[in-house]
Amino acid sequence: MALLFPAVGLGLLWKAVTMTRAYRHYGTVELVMTPYPAAIGGQMGGTILVPRLRAQDLITPGAEVTVTLECIYTYVSGSGKNRSRVERILWAERGTPRVEAAGPGVRLAFSFDLPKDLPEADAERSSRYHFWRLSVKADIEGVDLERQYDIPAFKGDARSQSAGHDISAQVRALRDEKSRAAKEAIQSGRLDLPGLSRAMHYQDYGHQIKMRFPMFRNKVLTLFAWVFAGGFGFASSMMLMSAFSGGGFGLLAGLFTIPFVLVAIAASAAALYLPFNRLVVRIDRHRIRTLRSWLYLPVRSRKLAMNQVRHLAIKRTGSTGQGVDKVEHFKLIAVDNQQNKITIAEDLDGQDVAQHFCDYLAERIGVSAISEPNIKATGL
Template sequence: MSKQFNADNKKTNFPWFALAFLSVFIIAGIGGCIAFFLDGQIGAGLTFSMMFCGIAGLMMTLLVYGHRKALAEQSMLLGEKPADGIASNNKSGYQAMLGMGAVFFAIGVPISFVAISDELPKANYAVLLVLVFPLIGALLLWQGRTKVKHWQKIGKTPFYPEPFPGCVGGQVGGYFTLQHGRFEQMPQAELSCVHVYQSGSGKNRTTHRKHIWSSQCNVSRTVDGKHRLVFDVPAELPVTGEDSRYRGRIEWQLSCNGELQQASERLKFNRKWTLPVIAGNARSAWQPSAAEVELQQQQRQVAAFDAAASQIKQQVQGDTLYLTSEPGRHTGTASTLIIVGAIFSGAGVFLSYKALDETAMLWLMALIFTPVGLLTLLFGLFWLGRGLKASVSPGQVWIQRSMFGIQLYQRRAQLTTEQQLSIKQTLSSTSGEGKRTEYFRLQADIDGKTLVLAEGITGRDAAEALKLQVAEALIR
């Protein structure tokens, strides 16, 4: 398939069939509700109707929204410039969170009430697990409402691409404006090429978002109050939509993160836009000055070395560089993994216990929950307790691995060239605001074996900076 957008291959039909199929569930929900009402079971009727109508209604809303978004994307790829700019994805994400919370809460409350009323007097305490659904709903409602109110304080921040559309082989850039507040320090923007695809089928279908390429730059404020940015984009990258080299589709995401000052209040600024990108060589009419580019590069380099030094303890003695990757540096990530792993493991153990007296289906669920939970729990414990010491001197490296302060093993090897050094991404996480954090390790490839010299490094720039320092220590 050609890189250039092909309109004939991008026609998006209105999802009539899917909407008609979901309408059947709504009709069934209404019909079941009436039948329960006639039988005098008002609570069961409301629960039945909310379950069918609520879920089907939410899915219909998401289908229509997705169709409108696809039509807008097609129009932009064909060169139709939106007069009001490209809206950020944040508010729609928060509204979807509110919708999901409302459905979970509306369904969970009556189901929990009926189930607990029937089973708790029988000493079946396992029925209390149904409270998870209204609790999740309440949490989603609270978080969604909080996010929407925060978004409203900042206001709309539409993005106006220049050039339009952006080009692989050229530039992707543009500007946005602020309705309220001002930046104390210019924020940083990141442009990412994301491969979106699905795996599995039915209930096991999972959507994956793999970053193919990304680049960062500082935002610049011009005299007209516009906050501008521009990226040079390599020509070999895929464009928006389908590409024969990838299954699924390609999206180009622009994110911007910083801090706003509104009167005496500081607000976190997080915005993400989905941009149209085609093949071409178009460039932005606005370009940062050479002095500004040089200053940004210097600031980024200094920040990278500072980040590397703050994360990995470094000490130089003679011609030897000592590196220490302290344990417990990522307690947030490790704690999340431990909690999730503990919940899944606990659910697996409980299901195994209940399966002794119940159906074989519980065994199947237990065999799924238990290993997933245990693996996640063990990985979280590894992240929390792992420690690593390394020393690098001309032609030689040494490492010592420990776990919760207990030494496990040590290795020594000859390292002759900096080409044997590499950085590898080990984990990535995305916050509720869509901010992506990547973790890297610095490793040496020696005679087909890999020795890790530093780990748990947050950010590629910091990992690259540490790699330069180790390379210098090798050739002293």
């Protein structure tokens, strides 16, 4: 603890030096918005003038400039000395702006399409509020450029008049391109895509398909569960120790520790289950068989006759990361004629990859596939 405050101080000093150096290097970086304010249901667009950034600096190998727009919900978590502000990104897009020469510097032009169901920026900033943030970042040799702008955004349908470079169209085109590439790869039997091979080992023997989902495939979730369990476990133990030494008041305080203890137990169970659970799926022309195990100890096995399979579908199971780095995870389920569901694949990354694999496997085993991401699967 004695070294914590000097380390924090050095970190703040380094940040201040870096920001001062970047300001002196690039000068005032001005944002001009069109329309103003940004229109939720329309567009946010504009230009960013960087007076001391040369256009040739952006065409050197490794140089990259991006513009990111985020809708953020922020709130204060904790109490007392443990209060901290948390940001949750509700929507985000990132792309490459158009670069125009502007005297000795450059002008970056861009526009975004804003979905109409997103919240407006809150004029009053309390402990909980929504705001919109525009960020520009240029990774170039020497001093990197990085600026952020808190922008007003309200309901409307106004379009950008001057930008003319649609980042949202760029994002959609890139996603469509990746989706087509994934579909072509999966349809040709190449299942070594990152969204599939991270968690699944697929083998097709002709007469039988075998899919293995090994232990330790959920490293990020496991780490989160361990941290969560450790935090709540420590808090629960401290609260219980205080309760036992507090007499009658301690008994009352002990009642308030019950939710913390229950969360700690649940998180500990998840921390033990996630890294060591394993799923093996075998599919032949007669049936689907699944075996869930923990440390190779059988937990549950299920069977489903092929003539009882109604269709295959995907279901969203969660996500990791947020904003432009958010990755959604899906499972693949088989649904029988009585609407019973059985998980036959899991930890598939990305909706497009999951749906393409669902379509491929359904065609391979001779059943139908539907796109029904909100269907709920039960059982292990």
